Amino acid sequence: SQTIHQWPATLVQPVGSPLSLECTVEGTSNPNLYWYRQAAGRGLQLLFYSVGIGQISSEVPQNLSASRPQDRQFILSSKKLLLSDSGFYLCAWSVPSGGPAETQYFGPGTRLLVL
Amino acid sequence: AQSVTQLDSHVSVSEGTPVLLRCNYSSSYSPSLFWYVQHPNKGLQLLLKYTSAATLVKGINGFEAEFKKSETSFHLTKPSAHMSDAAEYFCVVRPNTGGFKTIFGAGTRLFVKA
Numbered sequence: 230s231q232t233i234h235q236w237p238a239t240l241v242q243p244v245g246s247p248l249s250l251e252c253t254v255e256g257t258s259n260p261n262l263y264w265y266r267q268a269a270g271r272g273l274q275l276l277f278y279s280v281g282i283g284q285i286s287s288e289v290p291q292n293l294s295a296s297r298p299q300d301r302q303f304i305l306s307s308k309k310l311l312l313s314d315s316g317f318y319l320c321a322w323s324v325p326s327g328g329p330a331e332t333q334y335f336g337p338g339t340r341l342l343v344l
Numbered sequence: 345a346q347s348v349t350q351l352d353s354h355v356s357v358s359e360g361t362p363v364l365l366r367c368n369y370s371s372s373y374s375p376s377l378f379w380y381v382q383h384p385n386k387g388l389q390l391l392l393k394y395t396s397a398a399t400l401v402k403g404i405n406g407f408e409a410e411f412k413k414s415e416t417s418f419h420l421t422k423p424s425a426h427m428s429d430a431a432e433y434f435c436v437v438r439p440n441t442g443g444f445k446t447i448f449g450a451g452t453r454l455f456v457k458a
Contacts, residue, residue: 272448329376329438330395335387
């Protein structure tokens with residue numbers, strides 16, 4: 230069966246510090262991968278998605294970047310965190326089928342607090 | 345433009361009574377529609393999805409949803425609420441335009457009273 234891991238589970242970082250959040254998927258190959266942010270009391274916003282190693286698409290301009298160094302590894306980064314980067318970050322994966330009916334499976338999330 | 349509106353930010357029901365969580369969408373193209381549930385400090389779990397097959401979709405834990413194109417709605421229902429259903433529920437639209445655009449509603453928090 231497939232599993233998705235995210236770490237760390239919780240992170241408190243000062244403004245201006247760097248960030249690296251990691252997501253890995255097990256039990257599948259060539260998944261589509263996604264990073265979402267959930268601000269307090271709001272729905273999820275798609276930040277990045279990837280259809281393969283080194284292929285990253287950004288949905289919204291922001292202070293963050295993403296990388297996919299391996300097939301089942303997806304990393305969210307920042308060089309200098311802002312207060313507005315605080316939130317709950319969720320990684321997700323889907324089996325590529327070429328259409329919008331792909332089901333996305335979510336990880337447990339990382340709660341980031343920038344002080 | 346595509347959008348999703350969850351009509352209630354909070355819904356409170358008594359255990360054993362029906363649940364109705366409302367979702368309206370706007371999409372220029374035939375969309376795929378999803379309902380996810382999120383328990384506190386957890387990731388999201390898929391309840392059900394509509395992908396242009398049967399308009400009445402059955403999901404896990406007794407939930408179901410009906411796609412009504414004329415009303416652009418995809419309301420989530422359950423005949424009898426259980427305490428474990430207390431969580432946040434998200435309606436999601438993926439327009440059939442190709443690409444990976446995914447639009448989440450703001451969420452509806454369901455409270456279940458004993």
